[in-house]
Amino acid sequence: MYRGYFLNLERNAQRRDALTRHLAERGAAERYERWAAVDGRAEAGEHPTSLDPGNLGLWLSHERLLKSVAADKHIHILEDDAVLGSNPVGILDELLGYMDVSLAGWDLLFTDIFVQPRTDVFVLFLQKMREFAQKRTYGILDLARIPFACTSSVLINKASIQKYLGILSGNWSQGLPIDLFLRSVVQKGQLKAYVTMPFITSISADSNNSDIRGGVDVSRRVCDVLRRGMFQEADMAALLEEMKQLTTGAKVAPLVSLYLNAEMFILSDQFKKF
Secondary structure: OEEEEEEEOOOOHHHHHHHHHHHHHOOOOOOEEEEEOOOHHHHHHHOOOOOOHHHHHHHHHHHHHHHHOOOOOEEEEEEOOEEEOOOHHHHHHHHHHHHHHHOOOOOEEEOOOOOOOOHHHHHHHHHHHHHHHHHOOOEEEEHHHOOOOOOOEEEEOHHHHHHHHHHHOOHHHHOOOHHHHHHHHHHOOOOOEEEEEOEOEEEOHHHHEEOOOEEOOHHHHHHHHHHHOOEOOOOHHHHHHHHHHHHOOOOOOHHHHHHHHHHHHHOOOOOOOO
16 A cells, blocks of 8 residues: 655664664564655755754655656655664555545654643544554544644655655755645645544654754653654653653742643543533
């Protein structure tokens, strides 16, 4: 149903080796190949934009990869800090078959996104996570009204490759990172994008140091821990401990504490609608 590519800069041999081993462990090595990511530092002089070199390189990598591939299969683009769940090829083949039949006209399918810690979005995700726990069937959520970000793992419909490329091409000049640009066009209805729930992929601990974002501060790391909790194979005990360490010493006003405790109870197994 699809072929996969992972974006990797020539200088990032450690990430390349780690992801290559990981793909082999997941039985996915034959489905994926490395794509030499564009070095935004080397291209910056020929591409005047307010984007930092990392984001420029990511944008140009998407453009050039899609210009070079045949449109006979769906395309899966991974960044080199991605982590895949068990049996990713089998699961994605099955999901893509479902998408082609039941969501005809889909353009993009994300298997992991940055999660804003917003109650309305979290409740929607939580519902799908609970359904997966009970039925072992993946939820597919429309991203038109969800404030998503990140392109760590995105599948492109083979029928939409040229459409996607046409929307992207040259718009790095606007100075908006590719993920925020995509969110904008999805919200405008120019692309139909979805996300799996739970996430079939996640980000590795190595993502704390990125050529795109640079070092990650505590605020971003807290949000990334929440994001990693949406992964189908999340180690919740380890994530809770990591979150505890990151948030120790953080203080909130008494009213905020009341609100947070009310939210915890509403999301608990004791709350009853009234």
